[in-house]
Amino acid sequence: MSKLRIFRNRNLLILVPIISSLLLVVLACGGDDADTAAESSDAAAAAKPTATTAAAKPAKAAEPKAPAASDGPSGTLTAALKTVGTPIGTPGLCVPGCANEKYFYSAFDTILQWHVDGKVVPAVAESWELASDLSSFTWHIRPGIPFHTGGAGGGGKDWGEVTAEDVAFSFDQVNSNTNPESVHDVAGDMSCCYGPTTVIDTYTAETEIIAYDSRAPGWLMTNLRDSFGISSKKVYDEFGSDGMREVFVGSGPYQILEWTQGDRVVLEAVDHYRKTPDVKTVTLLEVPEEASRIAMFKAGEAHITHTSLPNVSVLEDAGGVKRLLEVSIRHIGMNPNFLEKINPKTGEKLDNPGFDPSFPWVSDPFADGCNWDVLLEVVPDEADVCDEMNNPRKVRRAMSMAIDRDALVEGLLNGLGKPGCNWAISVDNAAHKDEWCMKHDPDGARALMEEAGQGPFTIGIWVGNEPQEIHQAVSSMWEQELGITTEYHTGPFSVWQPTFVDRSFQHLVFDGEQGGMPAHYAKGREAQAWFAGGIMWSGGIPFYQRIYGNMLGESDEGKRTAMAIEFGDHEEFWDWDPTLWEEPIYTVYTGSYMDWELESTSMHTQSSNFIYPLEDITLK
Amino acid sequence: MAKVILRRIVLGFIALFVAMLILFSLSRATGDPRYIFIGPEGIGIDPEVWDLMGEKLHLDKPVPVQFAYWVSDMVRGDFGESIALQRPVLQVIKDRLPNTLKLAVASWILGTIIGVPLGVFSATNRGKFLDYLFRGFALLGQSLPIFWVGIVLIFFFAAQLQWLPAGTKGEGGFISFKHLLLPAITLAWYPAASYLRITRTAMLEVLDTEYVKLARAKGVGMYTVWWKHAFRNAIIPPLTLSVFVLFGLVNGTVIVETVFAWPGIGRLAIEALWATDFPLLAGITIIFGALYLLMILMLDLVYAFLDPRIKYS
Numbered sequence: 001m002s003k004l005r006i007f008r009n010r011n012l013l014i015l016v017p018i019i020s021s022l023l024l025v026v027l028a029c030g031g032d033d034a035d036t037a038a039e040s041s042d043a044a045a046a047a048k049p050t051a052t053t054a055a056a057k058p059a060k061a062a063e064p065k066a067p068a069a070s071d072g073p074s075g076t077l078t079a080a081l082k083t084v085g086t087p088i089g090t091p092g093l094c095v096p097g098c099a100n101e102k103y104f105y106s107a108f109d110t111i112l113q114w115h116v117d118g119k120v121v122p123a124v125a126e127s128w129e130l131a132s133d134l135s136s137f138t139w140h141i142r143p144g145i146p147f148h149t150g151g152a153g154g155g156g157k158d159w160g161e162v163t164a165e166d167v168a169f170s171f172d173q174v175n176s177n178t179n180p181e182s183v184h185d186v187a188g189d190m191s192c193c194y195g196p197t198t199v200i201d202t203y204t205a206e207t208e209i210i211a212y213d214s215r216a217p218g219w220l221m222t223n224l225r226d227s228f229g230i231s232s233k234k235v236y237d238e239f240g241s242d243g244m245r246e247v248f249v250g251s252g253p254y255q256i257l258e259w260t261q262g263d264r265v266v267l268e269a270v271d272h273y274r275k276t277p278d279v280k281t282v283t284l285l286e287v288p289e290e291a292s293r294i295a296m297f298k299a300g301e302a303h304i305t306h307t308s309l310p311n312v313s314v315l316e317d318a319g320g321v322k323r324l325l326e327v328s329i330r331h332i333g334m335n336p337n338f339l340e341k342i343n344p345k346t347g348e349k350l351d352n353p354g355f356d357p358s359f360p361w362v363s364d365p366f367a368d369g370c371n372w373d374v375l376l377e378v379v380p381d382e383a384d385v386c387d388e389m390n391n392p393r394k395v396r397r398a399m400s401m402a403i404d405r406d407a408l409v410e411g412l413l414n415g416l417g418k419p420g421c422n423w424a425i426s427v428d429n430a431a432h433k434d435e436w437c438m439k440h441d442p443d444g445a446r447a448l449m450e451e452a453g454q455g456p457f458t459i460g461i462w463v464g465n466e467p468q469e470i471h472q473a474v475s476s477m478w479e480q481e482l483g484i485t486t487e488y489h490t491g492p493f494s495v496w497q498p499t500f501v502d503r504s505f506q507h508l509v510f511d512g513e514q515g516g517m518p519a520h521y522a523k524g525r526e527a528q529a530w531f532a533g534g535i536m537w538s539g540g541i542p543f544y545q546r547i548y549g550n551m552l553g554e555s556d557e558g559k560r561t562a563m564a565i566e567f568g569d570h571e572e573f574w575d576w577d578p579t580l581w582e583e584p585i586y587t588v589y590t591g592s593y594m595d596w597e598l599e600s601t602s603m604h605t606q607s608s609n610f611i612y613p614l615e616d617i618t619l620k
Numbered sequence: 621m622a623k624v625i626l627r628r629i630v631l632g633f634i635a636l637f638v639a640m641l642i643l644f645s646l647s648r649a650t651g652d653p654r655y656i657f658i659g660p661e662g663i664g665i666d667p668e669v670w671d672l673m674g675e676k677l678h679l680d681k682p683v684p685v686q687f688a689y690w691v692s693d694m695v696r697g698d699f700g701e702s703i704a705l706q707r708p709v710l711q712v713i714k715d716r717l718p719n720t721l722k723l724a725v726a727s728w729i730l731g732t733i734i735g736v737p738l739g740v741f742s743a744t745n746r747g748k749f750l751d752y753l754f755r756g757f758a759l760l761g762q763s764l765p766i767f768w769v770g771i772v773l774i775f776f777f778a779a780q781l782q783w784l785p786a787g788t789k790g791e792g793g794f795i796s797f798k799h800l801l802l803p804a805i806t807l808a809w810y811p812a813a814s815y816l817r818i819t820r821t822a823m824l825e826v827l828d829t830e831y832v833k834l835a836r837a838k839g840v841g842m843y844t845v846w847w848k849h850a851f852r853n854a855i856i857p858p859l860t861l862s863v864f865v866l867f868g869l870v871n872g873t874v875i876v877e878t879v880f881a882w883p884g885i886g887r888l889a890i891e892a893l894w895a896t897d898f899p900l901l902a903g904i905t906i907i908f909g910a911l912y913l914l915m916i917l918m919l920d921l922v923y924a925f926l927d928p929r930i931k932y933s
Contacts, residue, residue: 076876080881086704087707088706093706095704095705176668176669180669181669181671181672183669183673187669226765247853260883261712261883262883262888262891263883278665285787285788286788286881286883287787287788288878288881289771289880291774291877291879291880292771292774292787292880292881295774295786295787296778296785296787297776297784298779299779299785301785301786465894471892493895495746495896498652
């Protein structure tokens with residue numbers, strides 16, 4: 001009875017919830033932590049005189065100690081990223097798409113580095129040689145690179161220096177020829193071309209080449225695209241495979257103090273041969289929602305973040321400086337042009353269950369009177385191309401002509417990109433030719449459709465989980481100009497994957513390619529028949545398959561560049577993959593707090609989540 | 621009573637088994653889980669690796685045998701290894717569950733201490749200004765999309781006023797109240813509104829009964845009538861709701877956890893779903909299914925304790 005007396009005061013009925021809420025607010029604002037970057041940034045700015053960081057010399061990096069910031073690393077930095085990835089302490093545990101491995105946030109080193117000028121420069125290997133018969137790479141390991149002693153789970157032990165044994169261990173871990181359980185992103189690439197890596201002496205290792213890949217060593221041995229960090233064999237031997245999910249001992253400019261999946265990574269600067277970082281502590285937070293990342297950036301809780309292109313200007317208005325990560329070339333794979341008959345690598349016959357020439361845009365080289373071999377020519381004489389192949393070509397061309405690329409760039413990219421011309425060679429590349437660019441010509445498109453004897457039809461597009469603006473914009477242009485209606489097919493990639501692999505897939509795909517790749521790198525990398533489980537968005541194009549192999553095996557860069565131009569000319573004639581635009585991918589940082597002059601870079605359009613390399617950041 | 625509990629437990633196991641069967645069937649309908657290892661970049665894995673993984677996941681066996689393996693592993697507490705994270709499922713859930721529980725319990729408390737008293741107050745002020753005000757609060761809480769509420773709160777309190785952090789759970793292992801507040805309020809508004817409405821309805825019903833009128837006629841104080849006689853008799857519906865709310869909060873933090881970058885089980889479930897990470901998704905579903913059944917059982921027992929009129933036979 002007495003307990004209920006408090007309720008006789010009517011005001012208490014209102015006060016109880018209000019007081020409770022206020023109590024929570026007071027507790028919340030009580031300041032249990034000082035982790036907001038805004039606070040730390042003020043403190044750091046006040047405490048830190050202008051630090052100067054001399055440039056490292058990656059190309060001739062024989063010096064055991066690189067120049068460091070004048071008074072050592074100091075200050076803190078926070079980045080809000082879409083994901084912080086899956087914690088792993090050795091590349092052998094990497095699952096496909098573990099983009100975080102680039103490269104464990106500057107905590108692990110790659111054997112070589114991709115310089116910002118587009119050259120391969122030394123890293124863990126201070127020099128390397130390619131055997132004259134193209135049968136092996138020899139790596140000369142830089143002496144005196146210590147593994148981290150304070151890495152999370154590493155027990156504060158001295159794990160010694162990086163040796164040839166660690167290099168061989170790391171190579172063999174990711175290579176599915178030497179480790180059949182490897183599902184690393186580079187496992188498929190390695191399996192085609194590389195055998196075991198053997199230890200010659202303490203500082204020399206040799207990697208066997210099974211099939212020469214002309215993109216090496218840039219392709220898999222540097223941070224350019226997918227590669228792998230060098231990790232310690234001793235640590236692995238002590239903790240085992242399972243243990244390496246909680247033990248992070250690398251040799252990069254930062255050591256990992258904490259890596260909690262779905263939450264954060266905390267990094268601390270160490271002395272490093274390449275460059276001792278300027279920033280002492282870096283915290284990477286996983287913030288999946290873009291609006292939240294923008295809010296954190298605006299509130300000063302994060303100094304670096306990523307956002308979609310339309311929101312870049314929002315961050316710039318809040319003091320952000322955009323830094324170009326890579327250019328993604330968006331193009332349309334006109335499936336199911338499954339025209340390849342054999343696996344060009346093995347000579348085995350290929351099944352193409354998805355091939356269906358009843359689709360108006362699918363060329364049929366198997367029709368009576370058609371000459372399949374014209375598909376192998378760089379640019380065939382149109383008179384040699386039968387109607388069953390040529391009319392669908394005209395349909396594809398008309399569909400490409402109906403797209404107003406300038407409007408797409410202006411409307412969807414806020415004018416930050418540019419119209420694309422070839423899906424593998426950027427307009428900024430020296431190999432680019434203006435005639436590869438498709439002009440917007442709706443009248444010409446309609447005339448071409450008429451010439452092909454083709455009326456309006458329905459086309460299917462696989463759009464992932466839901467259609468994006470670009471799907472909707474292109475669809476409406478096709479409908480408006482040519483009367484082509486669109487059906488969207490949704491679902492995650494993993495669900496559709498089997499149909500890509502067995503060549504039964506029958507919808508168009510809007511894909512992105514890395515625009516920063518050198519022109520002389522093999523084109524058509526998604527050549528379906530070359531790798532296990534490989535896919536190719538446009539289907540199976542015979543010329544792509546062959547030029548891929550030819551470029552891969554050609555050691556002369558000039559010849560490879562000439563082949564790349566042939567590839568562009570071939571694509572211009574056939575329009576297998578009409579290109580839409582070149583879209584810049586930015587990372588944005590707080591200009592008043594830091595500078596970020598790059599010495600090395602990485603390119604990866606699959607996951608614009610990289611903040612590599614952190615050691616190039618200096619605080620103001 | 622013991623018989624009833626036993627029957628409930630047996631029925632619970634049957635429900636769990638059916639859930640497992642449905643889950644397993646759906647997982648096989650969505651394709652081979654190994655496809656997660658072939659990225660959209662087109663560079664696949666070797667056929668030998670494919671086969672090895674198939675053996676490890678028992679995919680080389682007929683589907684009924686696969687199911688038998690799976691159920692047997694589950695019964696032994698072996699939920700397998702997450703395909704995407706390459707870690708034991710139980711470990712992954714164990715790491716993330718406390719964060720979700722912290723958020724859910726905080727929201728539950730907040731929702732209850734706001735919703736229930738306001739519901740009582742709304743009922744006792746029927747037709748007056750405050751009644752409309754609180755019902756308006758309930759209407760907004762039940763109609764505004766939760767992600768929108770979260771983003772608006774972030775916009776005002778984090779980006780504009782910069783009073784509270786925009787997201788993450790903060791540093792350290794326990795609770796950072798500063799980080800907890802916005803997600804808890806976002807998550808609590810809907811249940812607070814539900815509490816308010818259901819408490820109001822229950823209270824109105826009881827306040828109209830003869831024994832309440834008699835008590836008032838006998839001169840018993842108004843607040844005593846409300847809280848001692850009326851509220852106690854009106855508490856069953858909100859209590860029932862509270863169990864569902866708590867479970868709903870634990871189970872339904874997906875959006876709030878994503879908006880506020882809260883590393884909990886809801887986000888984990890969504891990540892597992894998109895990655896076709898069947899072992900992880902199955903682990904989360906089964907554990908939550910079991911928890912749900914347990915809570916329902918406990919609720920039934922609490923009913924009998926609170927309301928002596930309820931008898932089980």
